[in-house]
Amino acid sequence: MKLKAIAAIAALASTLMVSGIVVAQSTGGVKSLRGSEVDTELPAPELYQQQEGREVRNYRQQPPVIPHSMDQYQIDLRTNQCLSCHDWTTAGDRGAPTLSMTHYLDRDGTQLDTVAGTRWFCNQCHVPQANAPALVDNTFDASASQ
Template sequence: MKLHVLAVASALAATLTFAGFVGAQQSGGVTSLRNAAIDETNAIEDTYHQDEGREPRNYRQQPPIVPHSIDQYQIDLRTNQCLSCHDWTVAGDRGAPTLSMTHYMDRQGNQLDTVAGTRWFCNQCHVPQADAPALVGNTFKPSSN
């Protein structure tokens, strides 16, 4: 008797679960933030808009935005092509902004002659400019100080 009740209960649970899946699919489906199907490519302009001067920052200590494409830049454990222009030894000759001194300090605050390992991967903080659509609404207001 117990086995029969268990079998009926599990069959009922399976039927209700299946009916729930069918109902969810018929109710309009899942919509993405991209307003496109999951298998479609989200097209973003391939051109990068480099404005004159630097982009204004919205808050203190905000990492600057990269005003050029970094698609072909190699940044891995051995190579960082950003440093070919932005390292303090060559930035003046290249007309590129120099990295701040914080990039040449270790975790204990000691000055280094080379970029610290904790600052090696530039694109973990700095992102290139792109005219990409916003995925969600944003009501952020920049600081006045």
């Protein structure tokens, strides 16, 4: 009895699988998210150059954008090259802005001498600024008082 039930389930499953393949093949070719066939070569997108100078913030607590390239910067569990200029111990000598004191607070609000682990990966909040078109439409209005 069990053998007949297993054979019937296997037959039904294989029938459904074959019919699923037929339906998938009849829906057309595989489309990519780029809007063209998968094997079509498209030209590389335009590269946008880094903007010079500082970008004005749009609201009071906005993380500032990075006014320089970060192409060769290493940020991993052991190394953060941003700190070679922006840490409070070196910023004055390098002429770079010092990190906000909030970067030196742990989760409990305790003041630390080094950057807190929760603020170690700078590019989670800060991005290099570039004069690039918006990826999506945006109707955001900057706040009047910054």
